[in-house]
Amino acid sequence: MNGQINEIRELICVNCPMGCRLQVAVSQGQVKTVKGNVCARGERYARDEVLRPMRMVTSLIVIPGSREPLSVKTRTAIPKDLIFACLQQIRACKVSSPVRMGDVILPNVLGTGVDVIATRDLPELPCHHGQEPS
C-alpha cells in the first residue's frame, strides 16, 4: 500500500519511427515511472496507454447498390474499451448516397464527442427498384 510496484508493463511507443521500448512501473493503478523513452512524448504515451488507452476505429459500411463498401473511421481515437460498441453502431448505420469524403456518418459516437466520418467519396447511386430515393 506504500507505493510498491505491482507490475512493469512493456510497451513500444508508436509516436515516431524510433519505436522506443518503454518500461512502465505501475502501482495501485497509477504510473510510477516510465523508462526507455527518448522524449517526453513517450512518457505521455505510456501514461495514456496504461491509464486510458485510446484507439482509432476504421470500418466498412455495406451500401446497397454499390459494388464497394464505404470506408469510415473515427475522426480521432476513442477509448479502447468502446471499440466493439462503436463497430456495432457503424454496422447498424444506414447510409445513402452521395457521400463526400469527410462527411459525418455517425455524430458523437457513443457520447465520446468523436464523429465517425467517411474516408472516401460515394457517388450518387442509381435508384433501385423498391428502394427509397436518397
Ligand code: SF4
Ligand atoms: S519516446 Fe519519443 S523518440 Fe521514442 S518512439 Fe516515442 S516519440 Fe519517438
